[in-house]
Amino acid sequence: SQTIHQWPATLVQPVGSPLSLECTVEGTSNPNLYWYRQAAGRGLQLLFYSVGIGQISSEVPQNLSASRPQDRQFILSSKKLLLSDSGFYLCAWREGQTTNEKLFFGSGTQLSVL
Amino acid sequence: AQSVTQLDSHVSVSEGTPVLLRCNYSSSYSPSLFWYVQHPxxxxxxxxxxxSAATLVKGINGFEAEFKKSETSFHLTKPSAHMSDAAEYFCVVSGFSSGGYNKLIxxxxxxxxxHP
Structure with missing residues (x-):
């Protein structure tokens, strides 16, 4: 069966420090991978998506970047964190390109930038 | 462009009473719609x-939602609330990114x- 792993679960980082959140998927190949962020009082916002190795698309301009070094690995990074980067980050994957395919989510990372 | 509006940020019910979580959407084509739940x-x-199949959709844990195109709504209901239903619920509509890829909003x- 397919599983998705996301870590760490919680992270407290000072302003200006780097960030690396990792997400891996098991039990499937060539998944579509997504990074979402949930800010307080707002819905989930799509940050990045990837349809294959090395293929990254950004939805909104921001202080973050993403990479997909392997088929089932998706990494969210920042060189210097801002206070506004605080939030709950979710990795997700989907097998198909059609919109009626559901997303499978990781357990999330609560990031606090102080 | 597609968008989705959940009309209530907080809903409080007593155990055993009905649940209604309201959602309106906007889409320029026939959308796919979802409800997700996030427990603490x-x-x-x-x-x-x-x-785009049956307009009344049954889900897990006794929840169901009805797609009403004329009202552009997709409200989530449950006849009798249980304590374990306490969570955050997200209404989701399908859409397209600027790059033309499918995404969920x-x-x-x-x-x-x-409440007991």
């Missing part, structure tokens, strides 16, 4: 989805509280 300290879980969420 857990990941998101799909409750149900509508993909989330509402702001409704926090459901269930």
């Amino acid at each position: 300290n857990k990941g998101l879980q799909l409750l149900l989805k509508y993909t 989330f509402g702001a969420g409704t926090r459901l509280a269930v």
Whole structure:
């Protein structure tokens, strides 16, 4: 069966420090991978998506970047964190390109930038 | 462009009473619609989805939602609330990114509280 792993679960980082959140998927190949962020009082916002190795698309301009070094690995990074980067980050994957395919989510990372 | 609006940020019900979580959407084509639930300290879980088949969709844990095109609504209901239903619920509509890829657009969420 397919599983998705996301870590760490919680992270407290000072302003200006780097960030690396990792997400891996098991039990499937060539998944579509997504990074979402949930800010307080707002819905989930799509940050990045990837349809294959090395293929990254950004939805909104921001202080973050993403990479997909392997088929089932998706990494969210920042060189210097801002206070506004605080939030709950979710990795997700989907097998198909059609919109009626559901997303499978990781357990999330609560990031606090102080 | 597609968008989704959850009309209530908080809903509070007593155990055993009906639940109604309201959602309106905007889409220039026939959308796919979803409801996800997020329990504290857990990941998101799909409750149900509508993909242009039957307008009344049944999901897990006794939840159901009705797609009403004339009202552009997709409200989530349950006849009798249980304490374990306390969570945050997200209404989701399918859409397209600027790059032409499919993406899901989330509402702001409704926090459901269930009182004994």
